[in-house]
Amino acid sequence: MTDLPQTRGRLTPDRPLNDLTWLRVGGPADWLFQPADPEDLAQFLAALDPSVAVFPMGVGSNLIVRDGGIRAVVIRMGRGFNAITVEGTRVTAGVAALDAHVAKKAAEAGVDLTFLRTIPGAIGGAVRMNAGCYGSYVADHFVQATAITRAGEMVTLTAEDLNFRYRQTDLPEGWVIIEAVFEGAKGDPQELAGRMEAQLKKRDETQPTKDRTAGSTFRNPAGFSSTGQADDSHELKAWKVIDDAGMRGATLGGAQMSPMHSNFLVNTGGATAADLEGLGEEVRKKVFQHSGIELHWEIMRVGEPG
Template sequence: MTIDLPPVRGTLTPNRKLAEITWLRVGGPAEVFFQPADVDDLSEFLRALSTDVPVFPMGVGSNLIVRDGGVKGVVVRLGRGFNAVEIDGNTVTAGAAALDAQVARKAADAGVDLTFLRTIPGSIGGAVKMNAGCYGSYVADVFRSARIMRRDGSVEVITDAGFGYRSSALPDDAIVLSVTFEGPAGDPDALQAKMAEQVQKRDETQPTKDRTAGSTFRNPSGFSSTGRADDTHELKAWKVIDDAGMRGARYGGAVMNQMHSNFLTNAGGATAADLEDLGEEVRKKVYDSSGITLEWEIMRIGQR
């Protein structure tokens, strides 16, 4: 299928190699890669684009496996024009393309505690879609609203995102434009110190210098209706992976990281198929050994 592309003020790139911009550095190209100039540019493009053409919004590729066959249709990546951070009292409004760590730092400077975002890889749009969290705090705790665009180019404001553990009920066709949070007040120096401790802890326990996409599988623990995971639950994904003997397991260039076994890693030369096949083998071994079905936390898109 040849895509009839409407005129834009942003940038349209055919056959864009997505492996160059994902953290795992694997996968085929996007049929079309669109970087809109602003909200109006994106809206006009979607309104004019045939409804037969699939559209996938992509963040910074930090929690994503793009399969080797690439992605059909249009991949939309928000950049400049979608990364502003505005703070009013305890309210922080961040563009979807703003990095989680950047939002945490700016909020801390203004005396607003969104410190849990500091060590979460990726951008705000993805953080909301997956109810990202760590150290006992989640997007659901501080979320107030999200401005989204639907596939037809219309814009809506959502105040109830239907959060669950590592999930939300945002519409499947939603492209997050910006998010408003309300965080507790805190002393800026104390918040900065808290984030420094979190970064140190992360670097001591996670393979931050390796090619990973963050946690591979969700923890097989419960969650409440507010989307808060039971962090006291002893059952963690890394533990059941270890119990199945899969720490350090390898398939081609893919390996379950020795430092943290819930980190699927491109150890060099891995294909997307290597990574996904190893992940599926881990799921099988865990089920065989414990009866637990691990659920993917990493999103996988495209054609094999």
């Protein structure tokens, strides 16, 4: 690939992606594109040969990039895409804004988007994945998003366009979300801050938050995430069916199903993407053999094998 359009941003050929993902694995992108701002991104996409694939990424907290890397222009947004503004109970966030920052800024202004506080991704990934926890999802607070199509046109996306489902949305291939607007209930800033502290504490007690993971590996067969309430049912939780199949703590190369939370896949140090994906597939097989339940990956796996 040679003739890429001019940009005011940054284009890096053959850029390894391992340091840009939470699991710290992954081969190179043909190109890593860091656009300067939305106009730069729109012009670049309009001028880019339509046969060239593009892959937008956030902060890589839900990704396994395979060892052979990605044959595409990988788009990663930073400054120029991270503004957060609050007007009344509406919060507008650029896609590079971290979920945690959005939650904190909203809370300071007395708006409750506290559910975003403990999710380690950025806003683009949150919308794309319909991220959520403790009983709230992006879908519950979503007003609209702005995206740039593969042809470089700026469009507004409604909830209907995105068709939010548990950890899934419909976003056409190559479209890049650049901004989203959320609505939160009014709350007392101090009370909201206290709730976020409690959520952080709960995470640290129940999940391997200090390890290299990508959060939940598989969607819960029940079709929803933990509510965080004491009466939560665990029968169809992914961690429960993995436990029942005896796979808590299972290893393959440098990959391990966390002894602390069996639905978290951990890079214990030297794992390759193949170790991580291979162990995940082994878990799916064992769970199916044990209970007849077919687990579906929540972690997105992209790129080519090494």
